[in-house]
Amino acid sequence: QKEVEQDPGPLSVPEGAIVSLNCTYSNSAFQYFMWYRQYSRKGPELLMYTYSSGNKEDGRFTAQVDKSSKYISLFIRDSQPSDSATYLCAMSEGRGGAGSYQLTFGKGTKLSVIP
Amino acid sequence: EAQVTQNPRYLITVTGKKLTVTCSQNMNHEYMSWYRQDPGLGLRQIYYSMNVEVTDKGDVPEGYKVSRKEKRNFPLILESPSPNQTSLYFCASSDWHGNIQYFGAGTRLSVL
Numbered sequence: 001q002k003e004v005e006q007d008p009g010p011l012s013v014p015e016g017a018i019v020s021l022n023c024t025y026s027n028s029a030f031q032y033f034m035w036y037r038q039y040s041r042k043g044p045e046l047l048m049y050t051y052s053s054g055n056k057e058d059g060r061f062t063a064q065v066d067k068s069s070k071y072i073s074l075f076i077r078d079s080q081p082s083d084s085a086t087y088l089c090a091m092s093e094g095r096g097g098a099g100s101y102q103l104t105f106g107k108g109t110k111l112s113v114i115p
Numbered sequence: 116e117a118q119v120t121q122n123p124r125y126l127i128t129v130t131g132k133k134l135t136v137t138c139s140q141n142m143n144h145e146y147m148s149w150y151r152q153d154p155g156l157g158l159r160q161i162y163y164s165m166n167v168e169v170t171d172k173g174d175v176p177e178g179y180k181v182s183r184k185e186k187r188n189f190p191l192i193l194e195s196p197s198p199n200q201t202s203l204y205f206c207a208s209s210d211w212h213g214n215i216q217y218f219g220a221g222t223r224l225s226v227l
Binding site: 032034036041042043044045046049088092094102103105106107108 | 119155156157158160163173205207214215216217218219220221
């Protein structure tokens with residue numbers, strides 16, 4: 001069983017729609033959950049960062065973590081064509097010491113927002 | 116401006132010809148890492164370094180070498196490149212926390 005599962009899409013939505021992106025994971029030791037955005041021909045950039053369970057909001061973006069279900073989500077409200085990118089979830093145990101710095105990535109979901 | 120700089124951005128080479136991809140960060144980060152990104156496989160870690168002179172293998176280290184002689188630099192060395200190392204490579208750095216990693220713009224390597 002793969003550690004992090006993410007639907008690769010592609011996902012195509014009209015401008016203004018609410019977008020929901022999700023990842024599931026199997027390692028119950030994961031404590032840190034990140035969402036990266038990657039534009040074509042660019043490196044991933046950190047979008048949202050959450051520790052443990054709960055919600056975090058930043059402008060049009062909301063990250064949710066449900067550790068009991070091993071499920072994380074990223075919601076994008078009022079989506080814009082500039083949101084068109086590949087979104088990668090990433091997780092780490094963050095225990096401290098060797099190995100704790102390793103991020104496990106999902107394979108990414110490609111999103112297109114159509115004007 | 117805080118950044119991770121990789122060079123070159125694009126590289127075409129032939130099998131067996133040694134090459135080095137450089138990576139430099141200006142954020143005084145302890146942690147640096149190399150990834151490769153392939154279609155359908157996502158980002159996979161090659162090597163990482165938690166500080167100067169401290170390196171360790173990631174998930175796919177075969178065929179690669181790294182060194183960390185200075186805090187800001189973390190070059191990736193392919194001593195005898197093969198076609199299966201054709202990929203998009205990313206360098207990343209992070210502070211001690213390790214969970215928030217900043218990525219370079221990538222190096223697209225083709226080995227013929």
